[in-house]
Amino acid sequence: MTASFSPALPWSATSIHPTGEQWQVLNSPARAKLVQALAGTGKTTTLCMKACSLLKRLGPDARVLMLAYSRAGVTAIRDRMSQLQAGLSPQQLDVLTVEQLSEQVLKDQGDPVHRLNDPLRRRFLILQAQQALRQERQPGADGQYSAWLGREVDIDAFLAFEALAKKRLLDQQFEDSGQGLVGFCEDQDLDPELYRLYRRYERMRVGMNHEPQFYADGDCSFELCRQLSLLDWDQPFEWLQGRYAAVLFDELHDLDEAALLVLRKLVQSDNGVFVGAGDFNQHIHAGAFSVFGESLARIKSCLPEDTEVLQINTTRRFGAEICAALNPLFGLNFGHTADRSDAFVRLPYDSDEHCAQQLVELHRQIVQGWRDVQGQKGQHSALNVVLRNPQDSILLEWVFGHEGVHYSCQDLSPFYLRKELALALVWMWVLLPPEAQAAPLLTPGMVAAAVEGRLHLSRSSARAEAADPDVLAQGQFDEAGWTDLPGARESQSLASSLHGDVERVRRYLAQGSLDPNAAHPSAVWAQMLALPPQVLDDAGALCRHPLLRRLVDEAPITAQERRVAQDSLDSLARLARHIPVAEFLGRLTLIATQSIALHQAREAVSLRLLSINACKGREFTFVAVPFVERGRFPGPSSHQEAYLERNRLYVAMTRARAALWVLESATRPVSPGPV
Numbered sequence: 001m002t003a004s005f006s007p008a009l010p011w012s013a014t015s016i017h018p019t020g021e022q023w024q025v026l027n028s029p030a031r032a033k034l035v036q037a038l039a040g041t042g043k044t045t046t047l048c049m050k051a052c053s054l055l056k057r058l059g060p061d062a063r064v065l066m067l068a069y070s071r072a073g074v075t076a077i078r079d080r081m082s083q084l085q086a087g088l089s090p091q092q093l094d095v096l097t098v099e100q101l102s103e104q105v106l107k108d109q110g111d112p113v114h115r116l117n118d119p120l121r122r123r124f125l126i127l128q129a130q131q132a133l134r135q136e137r138q139p140g141a142d143g144q145y146s147a148w149l150g151r152e153v154d155i156d157a158f159l160a161f162e163a164l165a166k167k168r169l170l171d172q173q174f175e176d177s178g179q180g181l182v183g184f185c186e187d188q189d190l191d192p193e194l195y196r197l198y199r200r201y202e203r204m205r206v207g208m209n210h211e212p213q214f215y216a217d218g219d220c221s222f223e224l225c226r227q228l229s230l231l232d233w234d235q236p237f238e239w240l241q242g243r244y245a246a247v248l249f250d251e252l253h254d255l256d257e258a259a260l261l262v263l264r265k266l267v268q269s270d271n272g273v274f275v276g277a278g279d280f281n282q283h284i285h286a287g288a289f290s291v292f293g294e295s296l297a298r299i300k301s302c303l304p305e306d307t308e309v310l311q312i313n314t315t316r317r318f319g320a321e322i323c324a325a326l327n328p329l330f331g332l333n334f335g336h337t338a339d340r341s342d343a344f345v346r347l348p349y350d351s352d353e354h355c356a357q358q359l360v361e362l363h364r365q366i367v368q369g370w371r372d373v374q375g376q377k378g379q380h381s382a383l384n385v386v387l388r389n390p391q392d393s394i395l396l397e398w399v400f401g402h403e404g405v406h407y408s409c410q411d412l413s414p415f416y417l418r419k420e421l422a423l424a425l426v427w428m429w430v431l432l433p434p435e436a437q438a439a440p441l442l443t444p445g446m447v448a449a450a451v452e453g454r455l456h457l458s459r460s461s462a463r464a465e466a467a468d469p470d471v472l473a474q475g476q477f478d479e480a481g482w483t484d485l486p487g488a489r490e491s492q493s494l495a496s497s498l499h500g501d502v503e504r505v506r507r508y509l510a511q512g513s514l515d516p517n518a519a520h521p522s523a524v525w526a527q528m529l530a531l532p533p534q535v536l537d538d539a540g541a542l543c544r545h546p547l548l549r550r551l552v553d554e555a556p557i558t559a560q561e562r563r564v565a566q567d568s569l570d571s572l573a574r575l576a577r578h579i580p581v582a583e584f585l586g587r588l589t590l591i592a593t594q595s596i597a598l599h600q601a602r603e604a605v606s607l608r609l610l611s612i613n614a615c616k617g618r619e620f621t622f623v624a625v626p627f628v629e630r631g632r633f634p635g636p637s638s639h640q641e642a643y644l645e646r647n648r649l650y651v652a653m654t655r656a657r658a659a660l661w662v663l664e665s666a667t668r669p670v671s672p673g674p675v
């Protein structure tokens with residue numbers, strides 16, 4: 001049976017009629033279809049049209065599953081559904097990530113699914129797994145462990161390894177290889193120590209009887225895959241059997257082995273029509289593993305033999321100018337329709353400050369009613385600024401704040417609310433003489449973020465070692481120590497009691513707690529709080545103070561977190577250079593309170609700062625991509641990961657509907673391409 005379209009469209013948005021390429025997808029008689037398409041060509045829209053048409057044909061009792069790889073993808077599906085004005089009930093349509101679907105299936109099986117979302121607790125457990133490995137492997141004759149086991153594991157590296165191992169179903173490959181662990185890792189170019197630690201951590205997580213204690217992100221899909229892999233290749237899975245009348249999968253480009261297995265079983269378990277759509281230029285997850293590489297062959301091998309592959313290259317998002325800029329830069333073949341017109345402007349900058357000033361000018365033009373080429377007024381649109389690095393927002397926010405720009409941040413916090421920076425600001429504040437402290441009274445949000453920062457940077461790595469060795473030896477985590485962490489419980493309520501009270505803040509910074517029994521005194525903090533008044537002459541120099549740097553350098557945080565914290569402090573130091581602390585905090589507090597007042601008055605924001613993840617699958621009238629510079633955006637990367645950086649730039653540069661401004665370094669330009 002095919003879903004053939006009648007002239008009466010099954011949605012009410014009259015402006016959206018399928019294009020020729022989209023009709024082909026909608027009307028193809030194949031039971032399984034793969035759509036390979038470029039950005040903005042209507043992949044998500046086409047899947048949504050398909051869902052509407054199927055549900056209209058099959059009636060209100062049918063259920064359709066729309067899957068996306070990421071949460072942003074789920075949001076994009078919901079956006080397109082509301083654009084189509086399909087008027088479907090929630091009972092007819094499930095819009096889920098693979099992880100969310102897996103969680104639902106596990107819950108249907110009746111097992112408790114305890115989610116672990118707290119990164120601090122996760123880190124604590126990983127260190128315990130490392131401690132358990134140490135216990136198992138006795139130290140050498142000199143009383144020392146191997147160099148690797150002797151030092152604390154890099155949590156980022158572990159998490160990346162874990163994600164990769166679970167996405168690739170690595171244990172399965174290892175068992176199939178028949179090799180020893182070291183030989184297998186050599187062949188696969190993997191770190192054997194990380195693999196050992198991963199295996200130990202997993203054994204502790206799921207226990208001897210395979211009853212997972214908790215599920216961190218990705219673990220539900222992993223558990224479902226474990227169950228699915230016990231079945232024969234084409235054997236259906238009872239918990240997925242006949243659940244849906246159709247399965248429509250967006251963001252196919254991010255598909256990994258685990259998601260592919262779930263997909264295969266969905267298709268084999270009598271869930272009607274399958275349509276998957278993806279754009280391989282949009283695979284951006286660091287350390288992630290896509291089954292695709294360069295071709296669709298892998299996924300095709302898991303789908304019925306008559307699976308049809310269709311292409312859509314005509315973008316509906318932007319017009320000729322942006323296409324003409326993107327095609328040579330990325331080596332692509334975007335087509336456009338005659339009814340879309342747009343603008344592409346490349347703006348060279350010679351310093352970060354110059355780049356920021358150009359953004360202020362663009363924002364001014366948009367607020368004053370920038371006209372796009374179609375003659376539509378862009379008066380009510382915001383300028384959307386896509387950033388590769390969170391630390392790049394610091395200067396921009398400072399400049400926007402001074403210019404009175406009402407901005408918001410998506411998938412980023414305002415810089416003065418980031419833990420490390422808020423901690424530096426609160427520290428500066430308590431160093432001020434009493435008569436100066438009232439004027440730059442920091443906001444409660446900054447104090448709350450600083451409390452988090454104090455906890456985060458000064459946690460002792462000794463805690464994992466305090467775990468009960470007998471509990472670890474039984475292959476279990478010792479979670480008893482977790483709830484006893486000084487300050488962990490109090491942090492929420494504490495911030496409000498500290499706000500405005502210098503003495504209490506000082507005590508908290510020095511002790512890590514206000515409770516004398518839970519105190520966690522720090523020598524570095526004692527020295528930081530005893531600095532002489534001269535340091536207050538230059539807030540920039542204070543941001544570079546060796547004691548503050550030592551705090552970050554010695555903190556038990558991941559290497560990547562440390563890099564971001566160091567870079568962020570450098571950026572803060574640059575903008576605070578030669579400004580006395582009282583003046584700097586006064587200006588900053590003014591920016592923060594103005595922003596709070598505008599949000600409270602529900603003023604529409606006129607500028608958005610977004611991370612690349614936050615803009616994936618979305619589109620905006622006006623987009624600016626600043627700090628495009630070799631080694632910065634696209635960022636530095638190994639040869640293997642260079643394509644991820646290229647793809648990040650591609651995602652950022654394919655979000656605009658009416659105008660795209662690329663602010664590019666005059667001295668280290670990326671273009672002329674290809675990237």
Ligand SMILES: Nc1ncnc2c1ncn2[C@@H]1O[C@H](COP(=O)(O)OP(=O)(O)OP(=O)(O)O)[C@@H](O)[C@H]1O
Pocket residue numbers: 015016017018019022037038039040041042043044045046080083279316317616617618619
């Ligand atoms: N047939 C159509 N008629 C009018 N507009 C369309 C049509 N198809 C898609 N669009 C519009 O084109 C834009 C891009 O569509 P959509 O977001 O579905 O593309 P996409 O390929 O999923 O994008 P991305 O690659 O960024 O995820 C949206 O504004 C959508 O409403």
